[in-house]
Amino acid sequence: MGVSNVADRPVEAGALAAGATVSQPLLALAKANRVRLAGAALRRELKALSYGESRARVASLLESPPAPVLSLRLGHLLRACPGLGPVGASRIARRAGVRPGAETMAVRRLVGRERMRLAAALRHQAKRYEAAGAAARE
Numbered sequence: 001m002g003v004s005n006v007a008d009r010p011v012e013a014g015a016l017a018a019g020a021t022v023s024q025p026l027l028a029l030a031k032a033n034r035v036r037l038a039g040a041a042l043r044r045e046l047k048a049l050s051y052g053e054s055r056a057r058v059a060s061l062l063e064s065p066p067a068p069v070l071s072l073r074l075g076h077l078l079r080a081c082p083g084l085g086p087v088g089a090s091r092i093a094r095r096a097g098v099r100p101g102a103e104t105m106a107v108r109r110l111v112g113r114e115r116m117r118l119a120a121a122l123r124h125q126a127k128r129y130e131a132a133g134a135a136a137r138e
Helices: 024-048 051-063 074-079 086-095 112-137
Strands: none
Touching: 024 051, 024 074, 051 074, 051 112, 074 086, 086 112
16 A cells, blocks of 8 residues: 655645635745656656757747746756757856856846846757758758
């Protein structure tokens, strides 16, 4: 007989029986689990894209980040792109003018200017990759 963790079960305030209460920590834990799962799904989605498509997608996510992206660490988001490891993520962030150590911060802690410059650098990489692919096909 397996033991399940209470935090793994979906808990919604509206799904409770009349008179039952859920503690605030359980609701917070359920919300945190949803955010983590959304971030993991996004990273899997980015891994499945091609080199150029993944960078273009991350650029659009940085320009107008949805709620799940705001809580992701910048380094995790960048390393989800195929062909971009820890060194490459640091290098592109540094070249885009993002402050040192920003890879360890959540996207929400980046200044808008930093997000826009990083998005522009990622779009430039994606276009350069597509241009090189088009030249190779000719």
